[in-house]
Amino acid sequence: METKAVRDGYGEALVEFGREDKRIVVLSADLEDANRTKLFEKEFPERFYTFGISEQDMVGEGAGFSMTGFIPFVNSFAVFLTTRAYDQIRVSLCYNKANVKLVGSHPGLEVGNDGATAQSLEDIAVMSVLPEMRVICPADAVEARKATKALIESKGPVYMRSGRRPWPVITEKETPFEIGKSVSLKEGKDVTLIAYGIMVHKSLEAAKLLSSKGIKAGVINMHTIKPLDRYAVLSAAKDTGAIVVSENHQKIGGLGSAVARVISETNPVPIEFVAVDNSFGESGSPGELQKKYGLDTADIVSAAKRAVNRKK
Amino acid sequence: MTIKHNRRKKIEELKTASAGLRKDIVEMIYTARAGHPGGSLSAVDIINVLYNYKMKHDPENPGWAERDRFIMSKGHASPALYAVLGNCGYFPGEEFKSFRKFGGLLQGHVHRDVPGVELSTGSLGQGLSVASGMALGSKLAGKNSRVYCMLGDGEMQEGQVWETVMTAAQYRLDNLCAILDYNGIQENGRIDRIKKLEPVTDKLKDFGWEVLEIDGHDYVQIADALDNTGAAGEKPLFIKANTVKGKGISYMEDRFEWHAKNPDKEQLAQALKELGFKAEIKDGN
Incomplete structure (x- = not known):
């Protein structure tokens, strides 16, 4: 069975859709290699922004980009993005209905030997409870591409949980993907x-x-x-x-x-x-x-x- | 010569109009029986100059793509922004009565459902990041827009502010201007006693910003400073505006007790008198 990491499916999809849609900008907090947004940076350096290790600032910057007509994809490890910047996500994004897409990589126990501080076991809970927020997690790299497209087409804040290790590809390119429809x-x-x-x-x-x-x-x-x-x-x-x-x-x-x-x-x-x-x-x-x-x-x-x- | 003359005349007019804005602020808080008069009265002169002298904006078309933007990061001082926006014509002055009321347009903290408001705030430390993102977005879109952000002095204790201070310098955001409403008092007392900010101008210079220090109630100084946005070239501008908490109402001035407190009927009457108005108090609530 073919295996591929969700983060790779996502990173490649950003580049693919970024070619057609110039509204897409990518924000990262010094983990662009790990979350595969480096692919986007390589092809579109003018639409890639790093903020250093400053997740709270990055989330607010994303809100600002969305309010000037862009579609920002805001990236980090799931654990840092969703819990370090929680109040910023709650107020600057959700309360303001900002059209920002959050993508958190390295979910659950997948990080393995880095240990508990990098293992995100709470992100789905803390994102789900926020009004206006939608929460999705693709099952494989093929679905990640379709989910990325759905994120671009959606309005308002969305959190997508990405994946680190190569997983078996179990979904098909042709199956439609609709947010909220299993x-x-x-x-x-x-x-x-x-x-x-x-x-x-x-x-x-x-x-x-x-x-x-x-x-x-x-x-x-x-x-x-x-x-x-x-x-x-x-x-x-x-x-x-x-x-x-x-x-x-x-x-x-x-x-x-x-x-x-x-x-x-x-x-x-x-x-x-x-x-x-x-x-x-x-x-x-x-x-x-x-x-x-x-x-x-x-x-x-x-x-x-x-x-x-x-x-x- | 005439341009200079007109500018001076315009600035004089705005100064004269400030008494009316202060009246709206204290009446709003009196009617709501709650609110933050101290920090609203320290901020209002700067916001007045921004909207009525400096910024490109159109009350008839709040979503105008080429507009300059203002972010009120200290969202509790909402009456100051609401007073200015209402008087600019973004919404009818009747709405002042809805401040903090159930079902009303004017939420307790700054809210973007109010025409002219760019960002809902109320959790301190977040506005400058969004302003910086707007400044980056404006540049990427090739727009000539500027972004202004007002911060409270107590708010500078939030770590997120300093993350953005570094970001804005890194990206050389010469279209971004942060204005510090430095009244020296936070909710529970003097900022110097709780967590001091000084030397704040040195700090910002060290972080790579262009820095100006002004009297935040002197209309000529405010206008001159705001005209400097972008003048330094490739640097964001930080204006330290020395202000007085509760400015214009003698019993509120420089007193932390008036951070979040509503005046009673007699206090309102005195405030209106000091501002040069007849004390006609209608209890509409």
């Missing part, structure tokens, strides 16, 4: 696995393993965490009667919380969560960390079995 990758009968980012691929793997044990699991790529595709969640609850939400993020405040809210308001069915449980990460390889913190394919399989058993 993609069903596999039909199920007994349980639905809902995920975003790297956990979509793991959910597909889990569905295969479950099928060998006689459990028919559906898989939904919930690339938009906010606004949540309520219809898809409710259909999953109705059609399969059990849900597993997996995310490379804290359990508190993530997609799982959003899905549980929709389900509890309408059609309560068993839900299980595969996520980091109120803990910081640590140094280690991503594989080691995912095993310790319960984000492996095997964890999704166990969660699905629990959910199915709870139906009885």
Whole structure:
């Protein structure tokens, strides 16, 4: 299976769309190599701005660019962008409805051996709670290109969570991408696995393993965490009667919380969560960390079995 | 000769009009029974000169692409900006009564739903970054627009301000002008006691800005300083405007107690008298 990092898909897409659309400007806080916006800098140095290690300033500068007619893409590690500059995102962007696109790389436990300060396990929660903000996370590099296009065409602030390591490419170029509309990758009968980012691929793997044990699991790529595709969640609850939400993020405040809210308001069915449980990460390889913190394919399989058993 | 004469005449007129702006400010805060008179009265002369002498703008067309922009980073001094915008014709003066009221146009802190306001503020330290982004955007778009940003002295304690001070020097933003409303008092007392800012002109010079120091209530000095934006070449301009908190109302002047406090009926009457108006107080609320 072809693998490619979301950050590469995003970096290349910025260059591709930047050729046609001169409104696109790229802002970075000294991590342009790591988040792949260096590609844009190389081709369009006049539309690339570095602000040094000053995320708060950078977010405000983005608001200023948007108010003079540009579409700024504001980049850093997910953890620094969303938490260091939080009040700036809340007031200068969201409260002002500024047309700024935030892109945070190195999500969840992917950073591995850099340790907990660089591992972003809270970004989805803190971005989702802000009025006006939309939150998306592509499942692979191909989807990242389509998501980048959708960001350009959207109005108002959007946060996109990028990815660092090469992930298997599981989506197709032709599949339409619409903010707020999830993609069903596999039909199920007994349980639905809902995920975003790297956990979509793991959910597909889990569905295969479950099928060998006689459990028919559906898989939904919930690339938009906010606004949540309520219809898809409710259909999953109705059609399969059990849900597993997996995310490379804290359990508190993530997609799982959003899905549980929709389900509890309408059609309560068993839900299980595969996520980091109120803990910081640590140094280690991503594989080691995912095993310790319960984000492996095997964890999704166990969660699905629990959910199915709870139906009885 | 005539140009010089007209300029002097215009500046005189603005100075005369300032009493009316101060009246609007204290009446707004009286009617709302809340607000920040001290920092509004220290800032209003500068904003008056910006909108009525210096800036390219059009109240009939607030979104005019070629306009100069003003960012009120110290968003709590909203009555000063609202008073100037209302008197420029951006919205009817009737709206002053809606200040801080439920469903009203004039939000407690500066809000961009008000015609003429560029940026909603209220969390200190953020305005200069947005102003700098606008200055960069104007240059990239090939526009000749200038961006002015007013900061409070207490606000300079926010770290984000200094991030942008470095950015604006790095990008040589000669179309950006920061104006410090230096009244020397923050919410809980004298700035020198809480966290001193001095020597602020040296600091800004060291950071690579062109720096001027003026009396922020002297209309000729304000106009002269603002005319300097871009004159230094490839440097942003920082104007340290020495001001008096509560300027124009004797019992408010230089007192931190009037940072956020509304005058009662008698105090309003005295304020209006000091400003040269008859004290006709209508209790419309």
